[in-house]
Amino acid sequence: xxxxxxxxxxxxxxxxxxxxxxxxxxxxxxxxxxxxxxxxxxxxxxxxxxxxxxxxxxxxxxxxxxxxxxxxxxxxxxxxxxxxxxxxxxxxxxxxxxxxxxxxxxxxxxxxxxxxxxxxxxxxxxxxxxxxxxxxxxxxxxxxxxxxxxxxxxxxxxxxxxxxxxxxxxxxxxxxxxxxxxxxxxxxxxxxxxxxxxxxxxxxxxxxxxxxxxxxxxxxxxxxxxxxxxxxxxxxxxxxxxxxxxxxxxxxxxxxxxxxxxxxxxxxxxxxxxxxxxxxxxxxxxxxxxxxxxxxxxxxxxxxxxxxxxxxxxxxxxxxxxxxxxxxxxxxxxxxxx
Amino acid sequence: xxxxxxxxxxxxxxxxxxxxxxxxxxxxxxxxxxxxxxxxxxxxxxxxxxxxxxxxxxxxxxxxxxxxxxxxxxxxxxxxxxxxxxxxxxxxxxxxxxxxxxxxxxxxxxxxxxxxxxxxxxxxxxxxxxxxxxxxxxxxxxxxxxxxxxxxxxxxxxxxxxxxxxxxxxxxxxxxxxxxxxxxxxxxxxxxxxxxxxxxxxxxxxxxxxxxxxxxxxxxxxxxxxxxxxxxxxxxxxxxxxxxxxxxxxxxxxxxxxxxxxxxxxxxxxxxxxxxxxxxxxxxxxxxxxxxxxxxxxxxxxxxxxxxxxxxxxxxxxxxxxxxxxxxxxxxxxxxxx
Ligand SMILES: CC(C)[C@H](C(=O)O)[C@@H](O)C(=O)O
Ligand SMILES: CC(C)[C@H](C(=O)O)[C@@H](O)C(=O)O
Numbered sequence: 140x141x142x143x144x145x146x147x148x149x150x151x152x153x154x155x156x157x158x159x160x161x162x163x164x165x166x167x168x169x170x171x172x173x174x175x176x177x178x179x180x181x182x183x184x185x186x187x188x189x190x191x192x193x194x195x196x197x198x199x200x201x202x203x204x205x206x207x208x209x210x211x212x213x214x215x216x217x218x219x220x221x222x223x224x225x226x227x228x229x230x231x232x233x234x235x236x237x238x239x240x241x242x243x244x245x246x247x248x249x250x251x252x253x254x255x256x257x258x259x260x261x262x263x264x265x266x267x268x269x270x271x272x273x274x275x276x277x278x279x280x281x282x283x284x285x286x287x288x289x290x291x292x293x294x295x296x297x298x299x300x301x302x303x304x305x306x307x308x309x310x311x312x313x314x315x316x317x318x319x320x321x322x323x324x325x326x327x328x329x330x331x332x333x334x335x336x337x338x339x340x341x342x343x344x345x346x347x348x349x350x351x352x353x354x355x356x357x358x359x360x361x362x363x364x365x366x367x368x369x370x371x372x373x374x375x376x377x378x379x380x381x382x383x384x385x386x387x388x389x390x391x392x393x394x395x396x397x398x399x400x401x402x403x404x405x406x407x408x409x410x411x412x413x414x415x416x417x418x419x420x421x422x423x424x425x426x427x428x429x430x431x432x433x434x435x436x437x438x439x440x441x442x443x444x445x446x447x448x449x450x451x452x453x454x455x456x457x458x459x460x461x462x463x464x465x466x467x468x469x470x471x472x473x474x475x476x477x
Numbered sequence: 478x479x480x481x482x483x484x485x486x487x488x489x490x491x492x493x494x495x496x497x498x499x500x501x502x503x504x505x506x507x508x509x510x511x512x513x514x515x516x517x518x519x520x521x522x523x524x525x526x527x528x529x530x531x532x533x534x535x536x537x538x539x540x541x542x543x544x545x546x547x548x549x550x551x552x553x554x555x556x557x558x559x560x561x562x563x564x565x566x567x568x569x570x571x572x573x574x575x576x577x578x579x580x581x582x583x584x585x586x587x588x589x590x591x592x593x594x595x596x597x598x599x600x601x602x603x604x605x606x607x608x609x610x611x612x613x614x615x616x617x618x619x620x621x622x623x624x625x626x627x628x629x630x631x632x633x634x635x636x637x638x639x640x641x642x643x644x645x646x647x648x649x650x651x652x653x654x655x656x657x658x659x660x661x662x663x664x665x666x667x668x669x670x671x672x673x674x675x676x677x678x679x680x681x682x683x684x685x686x687x688x689x690x691x692x693x694x695x696x697x698x699x700x701x702x703x704x705x706x707x708x709x710x711x712x713x714x715x716x717x718x719x720x721x722x723x724x725x726x727x728x729x730x731x732x733x734x735x736x737x738x739x740x741x742x743x744x745x746x747x748x749x750x751x752x753x754x755x756x757x758x759x760x761x762x763x764x765x766x767x768x769x770x771x772x773x774x775x776x777x778x779x780x781x782x783x784x785x786x787x788x789x790x791x792x793x794x795x796x797x798x799x800x801x802x803x804x805x806x807x808x809x810x811x812x813x814x815x
Contacts, residue, residue: 219651219652220652224652224653228653260619260650260653260654261653261654263655265619265654265655265656265657266656267656267660270623273623273663274623274659274660274663275622275623275624276620276621276622276623277620277621277623277656277657277659277660278618278619278620278621278656278657279618279619279654279655279656279657279658280616280617280618280619281598281603281616281617281618281619282614282615282616283614283615284613284614285608285611285612285613285614285615286613312598312704312707313557314557314558314562315562315566315598315599315704315707316598316599316603316617316704317601317603317617318603318604318605318615318616318617319603319615319616319617320617321612321615322605322612322615325611325612344707344708345707345708345710345711346711348686348708348711348712348715349711349712349714349715349720350715352690352712352715352716353715353719366650366653366654369650369653369682369683370682370683370686370708372683373683373684373686373687374686374687374690374712376687377686377687377688377690377691378690381691382687
């Protein structure tokens with residue numbers, strides 16, 4: 140099993156290189172048979188060569204790797220994160236990573252958000268009508284194929300049911316965005332009928348956000364099209380207590396390929412100050428290990444992360460006075476094999 | 478000045494008829510010269526006749542009225558609120574009410590949200606490609622004309638500047654939805670250059686929602702395209718402490734026509750129990766009076782509403798033990814002319 144590591148920009152390399160020793164230790168002690176290679180894709184390469192995702196990268200990843208561990212992308216020198224978009228959206232589409240999963244560990248329990256990750260308003264279809272030297276009309280299309288919605292909903296419901304889940308909420312806006320909205324509602328109803336153990340409800344995205352902020356534990360597992368998923372998973376991160384804690388997995392159920400990343404950005408303002416919080420990067424490795432079937436290793440890492448997070452070795456954003464490295468020492472010390 | 482009153486469904490008629498005596502009193506005592514007519518549009522009429530917005534309604538409103546005061550629309554007997562959509566979206570488009578304003582009175586201060594109300598994903602343009610007896614592909618288009626974006630941004634910035642505002646944030650998603658996103662960014666930059674007193678920033682909608690939930694006072698005035706505005710104004714209502722408090726104004730700057738409504742829905746579950754909270758309906762009248770230029774009346778009503786809200790005559794949702802009617806007595810008693 141080979142993992143492609145993309146440290147990326149800003150604090151990305153810092154949290155990735157801080158977290159990797161935990162993977163090394165587990166790999167060695169438990170004989171997981173993992174290996175990894177590091178790729179320097181990111182803002183520097185983009186600025187030097189104009190390339191975000193090098194030619195052949197997708198083929199290489201597809202044939203030689205099972206997963207990507209990504210740090211963070213984003214650099215003030217690159218407007219609108221053009222390189223990050225090329226890399227992230229390129230990987231999502233190119234590797235058909237159509238399921239994005241973000242477990243939101245909230246103060247009162249877990250809410251799992253599943254976001255469709257490849258279509259909807261992200262298809263990049265649209266254009267502009269010029270008028271008087273400028274843009275007169277601009278259009279972006281929201282496109283969903285039944286195939287993708289079906290694959291997505293089926294995979295998520297199967298997984299939720301297998302984990303003993305009971306309640307699933309579909310987020311949509313069929314009252315204002317009817318064509319894609321109704322396709323989602325229809326597929327959701329059909330697929331639910333194969334799972335008598337699951338209760339499905341659907342909510343308009345505005346109403347959902349309202350209730351999610353006020354009473355998040357009203358939800359257990361949430362399914363959302365791409366853009367709504369983007370928005371509500373960041374609300375989830377806010378409710379968790381900050382981006383410092385959140386990790387996400389983007390996977391292709393058919394090939395098993397997965398892209399794992401912390402939800403936080405590259406935080407250029409604190410890069411190099413040893414204050415970057417590696418919690419989310421370690422949590423990302425928990426998701427990665429779990430996805431690769433290394434349940435015990437994932438559970439051990441998660442336990443030591445949780446324990447370390449209750450000490451004052453946490454980084455300042457979590458109220459502690461530790462550095463990136465000091466927090467990682469606290470995590471590693473608590474691994475059972477340390 | 479004539480106002481068209483549309484009580485609507487569920488608790489709509491209850492809160493509208495509870496709030497109107499406050500308007501009557503101010504109108505009479507201050508000689509505001511207002512009159513109103515009540516229209517029975519809503520679920521009952523839709524179920525009886527299949528009509529949401531009667532033919533000729535738009536022309537009539539345009540020529541004979543200056544404003545609409547609407548209660549709430551929504552009834553469990555009408556799937557997906559088809560009648561409400563016909564009425565609400567019909568009024569917004571038909572009367573070109575392209576500016577939706579929601580003042581969010583949060584615990585630590587005010588955040589004004591301005592939502593474009595007529596275009597974007599709400600244009601209703603799209604369709605489906607049939608495949609094997611079902612829908613194979615579904616498309617909804619997000620369309621913005623420069624004219625509408627310009628009119629909207631210009632009106633909002635002028636208004637914010639006139640009220641002494643300093644900071645404006647544009648919410649968009651130009652990194653994933655580029656064509657309309659860039660049009661908004663471009664127009665925003667251009668219009669800002671006419672207001673040296675305003676500082677403009679723009680944020681991706683996901684990042685905005687994250688920060689809005691965690692530190693809402695980071696924002697002062699927020700501009701958003703239609704769907705993002707729909708979502709973030711409901712987050713604003715959640716941060717205010719509930720839909721029971723929020724009111725909104727939809728206006729056409731050119732004609733001055735305005736549609737004023739509480740943000741809450743028709744709450745069929747509590748209709749008829751005298752527990753409906755009329756706070757938002759009264760706040761709606763405050764916005765309406767203000768819009769019509771009756772500043773003193775608006776301020777007086779707002780003051781007595783605020784005072785009444787600090788008594789235990791509030792309805793149960795606000796922690797009090799008053800009925801709809803008892804709360805209104807508390808409001809009316811506190812009006813200076815009572
Ligand atoms: C009913 C619905 C179409 C409407 C909207 O999305 O605009 C509602 O949520 C609102 O905000 O008034
Ligand atoms: C960078 C951006 C295009 C991306 C998205 O919207 O998907 C980001 O917000 C994310 O969630 O990974």
